[in-house]
Amino acid sequence: MDDDGALTEEQLLVGAPLLELLSGFIVELRRAGLPVSLTENLDAMEAVRHIPIEDREAFKYALAATLVKNHAHWRAFETVFEVYFSLRGAKWSMDPDATDDVTLGDDEDRPTLPEGAGDAAGQAGSGEGLSPEELAEMLFKALAKGDQAMMQAMARQAVKRYAGMEPGRPVGGTYYLYRTLRNLDLDGMLERMMDQAREESPEPLTPLEERLEQDEFEHRIDEFRKEIEAEIRRRLVADRGVEAMAKTLRKPLPEDIDFMHASKDEMVQLRKALQPLTRRLAVRLARKRRHGRKGALDFRSTVRHSLSYGGVPAEPKFKYPRPAKPEIFVIADISGSVAAFARFTLHLVYAISGQFSKVRSFVFIDGIDEVTSYFEGTDDIVEAVHRVNTEADVVWVDGHSDYGHAFEVFWQRYGKDVGPRTTVIILGDARNNYHSSQSWVVKEIRAKARHVYWLNPEPKAYWDTGDSIVGEYGTHCDGTFECRNLRQLERFVDHLV
């Protein structure tokens, strides 16, 4: 990478300052939720002794290999790493007086720049005199060629020019990012690049080629954006100090993201984390069902194995147990506040539906509708869950949650299907808008079903406050569980089988 030699002077003095920085780094990792043990800490210290300290990438991998043992935590690690070990010093200050030095320092700072790009980057570095159009033109060229070094130089220039960063200003990095991007018009760049690609090609591009070109350009623009983000972060770190910055950037790990308050970006992360989780759960559940119990004595196998002991049945063999698979009914509230939670749970339950003999699902707001058919005959759970949200007939009067009515209708229509092998899972925050609770339905269900569980995505402290009546329903359930994030959801599913 081009960030060689990027460590500050203090880090080059291997020894006490580095150790101090490292332990600060590890403390921050722990704060971010990564489980770093003492031995791993020591391993990291040992590891960095074996690598050339001026090689930033190697340094990063050495730390990652010893400290991060779960790929889902990589993103969190990277953020903290960028904050702690990014370029620092006066060069990155936001002080306008200091920026003149930046341009001088720049060229010395990038010894690994390829020969050809050196001039260009130099120009860009000292490009105070460039007009915005010229800057845009240079950026376009850099992107069209995919010239890494040039893109970095442009990112730096763009941030300096457009972000309007001022020392001590209490504004988040996203604000600066927004200001910078607004001035760059990257969407327009993409268009231009596509046009150019079309022109340069001797024959008209086929849709496939077009698609590939576009992916390539989007990839480059995405990298450029990341470069800008990094640049802004570096400057913020220089201004505010490492610890303050690490604190503002601290984000929950994917398994700790709260369903009810996840941002759009976090939702994407959640969905990514869900897939490996379902795979893990399926394997674990299948295994659990087979083990832990022993079946009846397998006479044939015992005799067969006794032959190697001269006919003495020294090692009794047992049949594989084949316990019956439970039947699952999911009844989910999909009104606005808890929709995300219902979506994830449905997704999860269907992803591991092989572990159950039958899965039926019902969704409600104030009316209730069965949605099992959406999941049947399709491999695409994402699509099915999407259909649940758009097509299910769940509004009865006004589209405000009415648990009482929904339960009543459920009992009338589907109550007879609940049997002794059914496990009923009810999802919702039990915020009933002061309608009547009809909790007798839950009681009836429990009398017929094997188990009834209630999963509530609200923190326990909020239960039974305001119009929440989870306590009343809870008395008729076999268990009520707080289920705010993937970690808790996973634990519940584990418990289920």
Next chain:
Amino acid sequence: MTTESANDAGPRFESVPELRDQLRKVDYLSDEGIAGIVFLADRLGKPILVEGPAGTGKTQLAKSVADVLGARLIRLQCYEGLDESKALYEWNYKKQLLRIQATKADDGAGEAGGWEDISEDIFSDDFLLERPLLEAIRAEDPVVLLIDEVDRVEVETEALLLEILSDYQVSIPELGTVSARQIPMVFLTSNNTRELSEALKRRCLYLHVDYPDMAREKEIVLTKVPGLTDALADQIARVVRSIRQLELKKAPSVSETLDWARTLMLLGVEQIDAETATNTANILLKYQSDIAKAAKEFAAEEKSFSGDGVLSKGS
């Protein structure tokens, strides 16, 4: 301790770039992270836990490192129900029985006092069946130990590995502790079907091998499929990258990319168009729904799919 003496042998690799070159010579294209961590594992004398999607060359990494070192590869394939007698060692009871009977026959009358000798005798090296882990520990020649798909064993069985991984020794009650004559390179691979125990993770360096980026994938295709034109390899890598961005049940692995490249070459394709891609998609993708999805993308009319894709996220 043996640990010290093993380190006397000196490090196996000089530097990270050199290791990368060596790996390249045996046709394994590593990236900085992979080579860096292998290098570190050697210097620190620690095992590497390699995780990542299936078909990204986790097992191949161990094989290639063995190739580079000219070492023997000892492989322990893990499966559910693996136990001590399959992983570590087992007493050869048939031979023991024979030995006891032979002694009886020799002595004829069978005096007392013989038992002591016999019991000492039958629990000796001659009656020990080495299994992969013990074999790796006792090897005189350089070895690379590969513990494949370690996530398949039960959590309890993992404990078997702990002693080896941290101290490079095996305790056999009848014989005492067998320490390693040299610290072998150890690779554990996992497909992440379950969370490994903290104890195991703590003892290892962690390496996540992901799908390679486009440039590296192209290089891999070129190395592994001789005779492919540069332009076609480039296209292949691009198409595969685009496919991986879709939300699929199973994204194409590197080995599937290679299969696809070979297929295209056999078919004499010079330029991939939507039709070829759709017709051969079943080599890259293994689920009907995935294939359908990809085919739809291949044929997609201009821009109907992306519109504001990546760009609009932040603004």
